[in-house]
Every structure is written in structure tokens, then in C-alpha cells.
Amino acid sequence: MNRISDPQNDPTPDHPKGSPDDAVAYDPAVRLRGPGVGARRFFLFGASLAATVYAAWLMADVLGADQLTIMEMVVVAFFSINFAWISLSFFTGIVGLILRGLKLDAITLKRLKPIARKGPLRSKNVVVIPVYNEDPNRVFAGLRASYESLAATGEIDAFDFFVLSDTRDPDIWIAEEMAWAKACTDLNARGKIFFRRRAENTERKSGNLKEFCETYAANYDHMIVFDADSVMSGDAMVNMAYLMENNPDAGIVQSPPQPTGRQTLFARILQFISRVHGPTMSAGLSFWCMGSSNYWGHNAIIRVKAFIECCGLPVLSGKPPMGGHILSHDFVEAAFMRKAGWRCWLIPQLEGSWEELPPNLIDFAIRDRRWCQGNMQHARLMVADGFKPLSRLHFFMGVMSFASSPLWLLLLLSSTIATLQNTQLTYSFFPGHFTMFPQWPVDRSFEMLVLLIFTIGMLVLPKIISILMVCLGRDRKQYGGVMVLMSGLLETLYSALQAPIMMMLHAQFVFSVLTGNQVGWDAQERDDAGVPFRAALKTHRTIIVIGLIWGAIAVFVDTAFFWWLSPILAGLVLSPWLTHYSSNLAIGKAARRMKLFVTPEEYDSPEELRALERITAENGGGGDVKDGLLRLIEDPYANALHSALLPARKPDARTAIEIGIIYEKLARLGIESLTRDEKLLILSWPVKPLDQIMAGRDASAEKSPDVLS
Amino acid sequence: MTDLTIASQGFSYASFESAAMTRLIEDTAHAWLRSFGLTNASAKQRLVTALRDALAQDSFAANDRTNMQDLLDQAAHDTIGGWFAQVTGQHDCYGSGKFSMLRCAFLSANRDGIWSEHFLDQTRTHHDLAIALSVQMMLPTPSLKSCEMPRQTLERRAS
Numbered sequence: 001m002n003r004i005s006d007p008q009n010d011p012t013p014d015h016p017k018g019s020p021d022d023a024v025a026y027d028p029a030v031r032l033r034g035p036g037v038g039a040r041r042f043f044l045f046g047a048s049l050a051a052t053v054y055a056a057w058l059m060a061d062v063l064g065a066d067q068l069t070i071m072e073m074v075v076v077a078f079f080s081i082n083f084a085w086i087s088l089s090f091f092t093g094i095v096g097l098i099l100r101g102l103k104l105d106a107i108t109l110k111r112l113k114p115i116a117r118k119g120p121l122r123s124k125n126v127v128v129i130p131v132y133n134e135d136p137n138r139v140f141a142g143l144r145a146s147y148e149s150l151a152a153t154g155e156i157d158a159f160d161f162f163v164l165s166d167t168r169d170p171d172i173w174i175a176e177e178m179a180w181a182k183a184c185t186d187l188n189a190r191g192k193i194f195f196r197r198r199a200e201n202t203e204r205k206s207g208n209l210k211e212f213c214e215t216y217a218a219n220y221d222h223m224i225v226f227d228a229d230s231v232m233s234g235d236a237m238v239n240m241a242y243l244m245e246n247n248p249d250a251g252i253v254q255s256p257p258q259p260t261g262r263q264t265l266f267a268r269i270l271q272f273i274s275r276v277h278g279p280t281m282s283a284g285l286s287f288w289c290m291g292s293s294n295y296w297g298h299n300a301i302i303r304v305k306a307f308i309e310c311c312g313l314p315v316l317s318g319k320p321p322m323g324g325h326i327l328s329h330d331f332v333e334a335a336f337m338r339k340a341g342w343r344c345w346l347i348p349q350l351e352g353s354w355e356e357l358p359p360n361l362i363d364f365a366i367r368d369r370r371w372c373q374g375n376m377q378h379a380r381l382m383v384a385d386g387f388k389p390l391s392r393l394h395f396f397m398g399v400m401s402f403a404s405s406p407l408w409l410l411l412l413l414s415s416t417i418a419t420l421q422n423t424q425l426t427y428s429f430f431p432g433h434f435t436m437f438p439q440w441p442v443d444r445s446f447e448m449l450v451l452l453i454f455t456i457g458m459l460v461l462p463k464i465i466s467i468l469m470v471c472l473g474r475d476r477k478q479y480g481g482v483m484v485l486m487s488g489l490l491e492t493l494y495s496a497l498q499a500p501i502m503m504m505l506h507a508q509f510v511f512s513v514l515t516g517n518q519v520g521w522d523a524q525e526r527d528d529a530g531v532p533f534r535a536a537l538k539t540h541r542t543i544i545v546i547g548l549i550w551g552a553i554a555v556f557v558d559t560a561f562f563w564w565l566s567p568i569l570a571g572l573v574l575s576p577w578l579t580h581y582s583s584n585l586a587i588g589k590a591a592r593r594m595k596l597f598v599t600p601e602e603y604d605s606p607e608e609l610r611a612l613e614r615i616t617a618e619n620g621g622g623g624d625v626k627d628g629l630l631r632l633i634e635d636p637y638a639n640a641l642h643s644a645l646l647p648a649r650k651p652d653a654r655t656a657i658e659i660g661i662i663y664e665k666l667a668r669l670g671i672e673s674l675t676r677d678e679k680l681l682i683l684s685w686p687v688k689p690l691d692q693i694m695a696g697r698d699a700s701a702e703k704s705p706d707v708l709s
Numbered sequence: 710m711t712d713l714t715i716a717s718q719g720f721s722y723a724s725f726e727s728a729a730m731t732r733l734i735e736d737t738a739h740a741w742l743r744s745f746g747l748t749n750a751s752a753k754q755r756l757v758t759a760l761r762d763a764l765a766q767d768s769f770a771a772n773d774r775t776n777m778q779d780l781l782d783q784a785a786h787d788t789i790g791g792w793f794a795q796v797t798g799q800h801d802c803y804g805s806g807k808f809s810m811l812r813c814a815f816l817s818a819n820r821d822g823i824w825s826e827h828f829l830d831q832t833r834t835h836h837d838l839a840i841a842l843s844v845q846m847m848l849p850t851p852s853l854k855s856c857e858m859p860r861q862t863l864e865r866r867a868s
Contacts, residue, residue, distance in 0.1 A: 160851065181847060185817070191848045210858050218854035312858040336861050384863035636746045637816045644809035645849050 026246040027118050032345050034107045037290050044095065044288045048087040051458070055087070056080040058451045063418070071418040078411035085404050086458050093277075093462025096284030100469065106286035106348055114349075115239045121158040123221040125241045125301070127232075130208045131176070132166040132201070134228040137619045139163065140179040142231045145611035147187055149352075150234035152607070156192070158241065162216065165197040166208045170679040173197065174628030174642060181641055195645065199684065205297075206313055206329035213308045220304050227298035230257070233352025233608045240301040240350065251307070251342025252334060254293060254300040255353035256282040260601050260609065263528050264359045265591055266582035271357065272597035273491050276479065277466040282348035291343030292390035297330035299353045303342065307333070310340035316380060321373045321518045328374025331398050332381060335391035352606060360531045360583030361498070362539055365505050369519050372402045372509040405506030412568065416550070420557045460492060478603040480595035487596050497578055500571035504543045531583040536576040547572025629679050630671050642683070651685050659685060730777075734760045737781040741789065745828065746816050752828035759788040759829065788829065796835040797842060814845035 059079050063072040096106075103112045127146065131139050143161055150156050163180060167173045180195040187193070198211055209225070217223060222244050224237055236255060243253050256278060259271045286293060295302075311333040316323045326332050334344045358364040378395040381387070387395075467488035470479050480487060537544075551569045554562035562569075571578070581587060591597050601609055632639045651659060662678045674682075738756040742748065763784030764777075786808070793802040793811045801807055818824060818841040827838055 181813075184847060190846065191851075194848070194850050196850050213858045214856055215853055216851055218856050219851050308856060308858050310861060312860040314861050314863055316863075381863070386863075636744050637813065639744065640809050640812035640816055641847070644806055644813055644847065646806075648804065648806050 024122065024245075026248070027242075029118075030115055030243055030246045032107055032243065032247045032250060032291065032343070032347075034105075034109055034290065036109075040288045040290070044088070044091050047091045048084060051087045051090070052080060052084040055083045055451065055454060058447060058454070062447045062451060069418065069421060071414055071421055075411060075414045075418055078407055078414060082404060082407050082411060083455070083458075085400055086455075089281075090458040090462060092284035092288070093280055093466075094284070095287050096280035096282070097462060097465050097469070099283040099287060100280055100466075106283045107290065107345070112349060115242065117238070117242050121155050121238060121241050121245065123158060123241055123245050124160075124219065125158055125222045125224060125237075126160045126162050126217070126220040127224045127226060127237065128162045128164055128209065128212060129226040129228065129230070130164045130166065130205050131228050132205070132208075133169045133172055134167075136172060136175040136179040136625065137616065139176070139228050140183050141612055141615040141619060142226070142229060143193070144183055144187060144615050145608045146226075146230075146232050146234070146237070147183075147189065147193070148234075148611050149232075149608040150237055151187075153234040153238050155234070155238045155241075159192075159237065160220070161189075161193040162212065163193070163195045164208050164212050165195065166201040166204070167197065168201065168676075168680065170676060170683050171625050171628040173680075173683065174631055174638065175625040177641055177645055178631075178638060197645070199647070203313070203325045204327070206326065206333075210312065213304070217304045217308065222301050223304055223307070224301045225298050227355060229261075229356035230299050231354040231608050231612050232299060233606060236350055236352035237301075240347075243345075243347065244301055244303060247343070247345075249341075249343050250291075250345055251303050251337035251340075252293075252295045252300055252344040253350075254295055254344065254346045255350035256346065256348055257296070257299040257353045257355040258351075258599075258601075259357040260354045260599065261356050261612070262359050263588045263592070264530065264583050264585050265588040265597075266360050266364070267357045267528070268588050268591055268597040269491050269494055269582070271599055272479075272487055273463070273495075275599040275601075276470050276484070276488070277463045279348055280462060280466045282346060286346040286348050289346060289390065291345060292338055292388060293334070293344045293346035294394045295330045295334035295337075295344055297328075299355065306337060306340065306342045310336045310342070316377060319516075321513050321516065322377055322380065326374070326377060328371060328378065328398065331375075331378060331391075331394055335381070335387050335394065338388045338391050339386050352608065354609065359528045361501070361579045362531050362536070362583075363529070365502075368402075368502075368506065369509050369512075372506065373513050373519055375399055375402055376510065376513045402506050402510050405503045406510050408503050409507045412565070416553065416557065416561070416565075419561050420553075423557055463492070464488070475600065478598070478600035480598035483595040483598070487598070490596065494578075494582070496567055497571040497574060500568040501540070501543060501575045501578065503568075504546065504572065528585045528588075529583070530585060531579050533576060533580040536579040536583075540575040540579065543572050543575050547575075627671060629666075629674070629683065632683070633671075646685065655681075655685070730764075733777060734764070734781065737778070737785060741782075741785040742828075745789075745812060746819060747825055747828055749822075749825040749828060751830075752825060755829040756785060756788065760784050763788070792829050792831070795831065796839050798839065810847055811842065813847055814842045817845040818842055 056076060056079065060068065060076050063075060068076075098104075099106050104110065105112045127143075129139060129143060140163075143163065147156075147161060150159055163176065165173065165176050167176060176197070177195065180193065184190045184193050194216075196212075196216075198208060201207065203210065222241055224232070224240060226232070232255070240253050240255065244250055247253075258278065259267070259274050262268065262271065313326045313329055313332060313336075315325055318324070337344055358367055375398040378398045382392050382395040382399070467484060470476055471482065471484050471488075476482070476484055531539075547569050550565070551562065551573070554565050554569070592602070605613070632642055659682055662674065662682050665673055665678070666682075734757055738753055738760060741756060742753055747753075760781055764780070787803065790803040790808055793808070794800055797811070802811060815824070818838070824838055824841065827833055827835060
């Protein structure tokens, strides 16, 4: 263990038995270590604390010029908590900007240079893709693009691919099997690309991975976890494996995934700002997190042995949503890795790591609702025994990414109440008795302006500097040339309008979770789906009403206060229009033509993304998910493949009777008569009766063969 | 009169086969051939013969359609499994998983029908077909390597 890299007194973790790091000289050029970890954190947290204290003092000074009421104290308290949150983000961004500006490696603080591998990989790696009711065409297009890119590096022998299906939709299930077989055939990758489906999807994604770990993962040294929409370049995957080989104490190496591929205005705006400002934040995070970085659940490589030994997730006491199985497993897995002494690294310069975003604000919010439920569970883990302080901070940050919204809302509401109270008060020039000197009202408008600029500056300054850096950089053409400034300006305007909407939605989500409401588990929307205006209006109607009432109260209280609140009120009232128009594909494409929100991948697409586009086009843009059962009946190959992929077992007597009844129903009433669960049941067992139906041999089928079609 | 007595009296099974039985055998053969994507007449004749042979060698209640069906299906499965064993030189071709994999491989290899004539033909050498099957064999998962992933607790330090 390298003491320079982390001052915390970690136990050195055991290295995987038989792994290449037992008796091999490590490449010093890629050793993950750097100077001054304690100093980095002292600077970052110290600066954040100092800025928060200053801002809190300024706020107390502004509000308490005359006298600080209880409600104003509440305002100061909420403001301080929220300010600490944005302050940490601000200084992370500032550090990231400095590192990017000086082209320094965030970990070693040396000149940034690409990873130069010395020799081929020695480890055996697997790319795992857990899927749940996802579009098989998109999943396998991503897999194939990544596979082709990996093959081009010459390191394909060091990798296998594994699709871990938890799919419950019978049609998607069969389509996945067919897509797997096609990928194996087309890529000549039999024995390289594997497929398995879980019969029971307990514990969702983490359970899916757990089951894989307990069955096949021990064949490998490392696993790269993909999301259903992930694509990675071969170089990125090989570099990650190389980093793991040469850093035997690394448990997780996380690449910063860049969003790409969506064309709606909403997604394009997010893709643009993630591409411009994301590397800044990644560099800043990596700078102070060092070996205690977080794991984001995908586009990361994991040491299999370490993961198996220390990342079996506990079940939280109590009922969901705050108890039960852990939903947002990634943070927790990283925390357990750290607890056992393994290091988790975020490597900002790992390029070629891609993901996709939800296409519109509604789907974005739906994803956030799911994440909110998982992240709120982390509030319980923050105080659990044995975790490292930085792991607790990651939990806190996860909680605050949602809990900050109700806190901002409470801050704004308490400000409104405080202003209302102040308007009801009659100013007393002689608050004390027996004095000859009046107490004049103090004008704090200058301090208020300073505080406003200070707060807004903390929020947007790193982002603005990131945009300026791109604009002044040599590769600005890849971001649309000088239009990058216009893109940045419009993004700032858009995010300002969107922020209050997300604040209201997140506040609603947090309230919903805390009052015991749960959400289900659905696949994310991965097409460029638009939101009709009526749907947007229906979704946001409560927000609009709140905005209008709040605005009316503000006007009643104080016109100046109304204008103070107007950016927030505008976001709330305009929410359906914002959601509807930002989801519009035509507007997104028009923006592209105007060189707005352009990312380098659109200017000069990397090979793996070109492959993804090509394969998606070859698949005809999806639509290959047919009726799975009908497919098995009609297509002998699909039938044989499905039989081959089923586990070898026999149904018990009760199940056999149930299956018999369903086949009877199928023969008499046709496929349309079967429910999803009925289809799932008969597809879960050997399909010999389907052969009988195919042959028209079954008496019922003989009578009415057309009912099956 | 059972098949056993027929056989012991020296009559051939086929001469005593009822029309219903013929239909059942034909349909069974047709279903199995269709599941291999085959319509080849020679292949069908070989399977029908194999099914008749299997029936002739067994005794069962002739009016029990369900039993007969099971017997015929089992006979077809065994016949094809045996042929796969001969082709591939492997003995574990009868299990449902391996059998289905071989069915997949045969369907892939025989997309243009070049191996249809070979189906169930015991007299040919099948070296090229064996290679074609091995090329097309799917492997859904690597070897199983079971281990336990212990649940961590929130009360103690991880080991």
C-alpha cells in the first residue's frame, strides 16, 4: 500500500489469488498515487466552510439589520445548509478548472498524458450488462459496438461479454435471446458473448449482479459493469483493465461516462453542458476524493474477488422505502469496498465512456424519483458502523442531491413568511425606553446585492469559466465555434428555469419517500420521445397552481419581493411549455443545424459511436420485438434456441397442470388470450408442446390452426 | 393382440399397423422434422422407420394415445440424439440442453439445406457435418464457478 496516496490507515486488502499482481512488476507510470491528500481535503473543506460562514454572516447581517426575528433565523439556518452544499460544489469546480487549465492529472498532479500500456493484458475480464425489459436492439447494438472497438485493440482475448437478463416481458425475453444469437454469429463470438436470464429477479440490479458473482464471476479477475445504454471504446476498457492490473489495491476504477446520442432539445442541452463542464467537476472530485471516490453503478471496472468478498449488500431493517433491500447499490458497494480497505478511483481522463440520457424532463424526473428512493435510504447508512468518513460524505451528498430541494423550498417559503411578517410590523424608532436617540432603519441593499452576486457566482461561475475555456480552446470548433457562447448562455437560462421545477419535483419525491410511498422498477425511456403539451400540463398542474398562488402572495406582500422571486415563479408557471418544447425532436435538430449545443462526438464521432449508429440503422431503428411465443411457434430456430437457454429442470406436478391448462387455452383461444404471466410461465419450461402446436399435431390446433397466427 | 405376440408369431409390425397409428407416426415424424427445419423425404422416411422400429420393440396399450405419443416422442428424441452422438462423436447428446443446442447448430448449419439429405443417415460419414455443427454450436454460459457472496452487516467491520 502506498502511504503517500492516502493518509488513512487502511489494512492492505488481499489480492485475488492467482491474479496477475502476485509476482509481477507494476508499471509505475500508471500507479494511482499522489501527494498531499490531507492537504487537498483540508483546502477544499476549509474553503467551503469559510465561504459558508461568510455567506451565513452576510445573510444574518442583511436580515438582522434591525432585529433578527425567529423566522429570519430559520431563513439563515436553511440558507447556511444550502450554501455549504453549493460551496463544496463551487470549490470542486474551481479545482477542476485549475487542473484542466494547467493540464494536470488530478491524482498525481503531474502533467496529464495518455496511458501508454507496456505489453498485453494479463488479466481475464468480463463486461457485464444487466438488463431489465430494455430494448434488445439498443442493448446489443451497444454491446456489438463495444465488442468491435475492443477487437480493434487486439485485446479481445482478455475479455468476455455477459448479458444478465432480468427481463419479465416475454416478448423482450425472446428478442434478447435472438439478439444474443445474432451477435454471436455476426461477430463470430461464440464462447465470447454469454447470456443468462434469471428466473426470479430478487433485489433488482444488485441481486442480478450478486447471482452472477455467485455463479460465473469467479472465472474472471475484473468485471466492467455496463448500463443498458452504455458504450465504451476498446481503449477505455483495456486501459481500465491495465489500471487494475497495475494497482493491486484498487477495488473499483470509475470512468466518467459522457452522455451522448439523444437529439431532443432537453437531452442536447444536458449533453452539451455535461461535455463542457463535466470534465471540470470530475477532475475536481478526483482531486479531493483520491482513493475514496465513488462508484456510479456503470462504466466502471471492479475487482471481482474484492466485490464478492465485501459487497454483498445487507437488507435494511424495516419496511421499504426506507428499509428493505438497498436500491441505490452503487454508493453502498463503494463504501463497503473502502471499508474493507480497497480503493475506489475516479479517472477523469478515461475517455470513450458513453451513456444516454432520458429524452425529456418527465422521463428525467421519473428516473430521479427512482434514484430519490434509493438515495434517501443512504441517510440510514451515513451513521452505520465502520464506514470511512468520505464514504459517509458520499452518502450525505447522495441524500442532499434530493434533500437540498425541499431545503431550498423551505428557505424560499420562510423568506416569504419573513417578508410578510416584516410588512406587518410598524417600525419603532425608539425600541428602548427613556432614550433621546432614535434607531434609524438601516439600508442593507448593498449587502443584499453582494450576497446575491456571491450566491449566484458560486452557482454558475465554474460553469461559465468551463464554457469560456472551451470557447478559447483550440477545439472550440468541435463545440460549434463561437456559438458555444450562445449555447452556454441558453443553457444557463434553461437551467435557471428548470431549477425551480426540479426543486418542486424533488421536494415532492422526498416527501413521498418519507411518507412511505414506493415506486416500481421500470426500464428507462431510451428513444427521443416527446411530451405532448397536455401530458406536460397534466404533470405540472400542481406546480403551476403553486406558482400562481405564490406569485399572488408575493405581489400582495411586496412588489419588490415579487420581482425577487420572479425567476423562480417563471420556471414554475412556464413548466408545461418548457417541458413540451424542450422534448421536441425538431427543435433539437434545428438547434444542431444552428450549431447550438454541439458536442465533439457530433463533429467527429469516435469509432464506437459510429458503430453504434451503423448497427442501430441496420436493425431498422428497433421494432424487432415481436410476440415471443408466436415466434417460438413459427420459428424452429427460435424455439430450439429458447429450449437450449432454459435451465435443465422439470416442473412439479402443480406447475405441470397449470402449464397444461395454459396450452389448452392457447390452442382453443389463440395467443391473444394469454396474459403476460401465462406466457411467462409456459416460456419458463421446456417447449416440447410448442413443437406439437407447430406441427399442427395437437387436436385443438388441428381444428383451428389460424387461431395461433 | 399385443406387439409382443405379433413379433413372436413372426409377422412384421407394419403389416398390422392401423391407419390411425400410421397417421400418428407420420405426424410425429413431421413435427420433429419441422422442428429441425426439414421437409426432406428421405429424412422423413428414416425417422418414420425408426419410430416404427421403436414401436415394434416395445409393448404398450395400443389404445392409449397419450402413452403412444410419449413413446413416439421419446423414440424420435433418442433416434435423433443417437444420430447426433454418431455425428459429433460425443455421448452426451441426449440431455435437453445439449440436444437443443445441437438442434440450434443444425438449423444454423442447414440454412441452405445442404445437410438435409444427411439427417439420420447412418451409412454416411459425417466429418464435414460435425465440423459445421461445432462451428455453429452456441455456448450460453462459461463453466460454472460457484461461490458465496456473503451479506455484509452494518454492525461490524467487513472482514
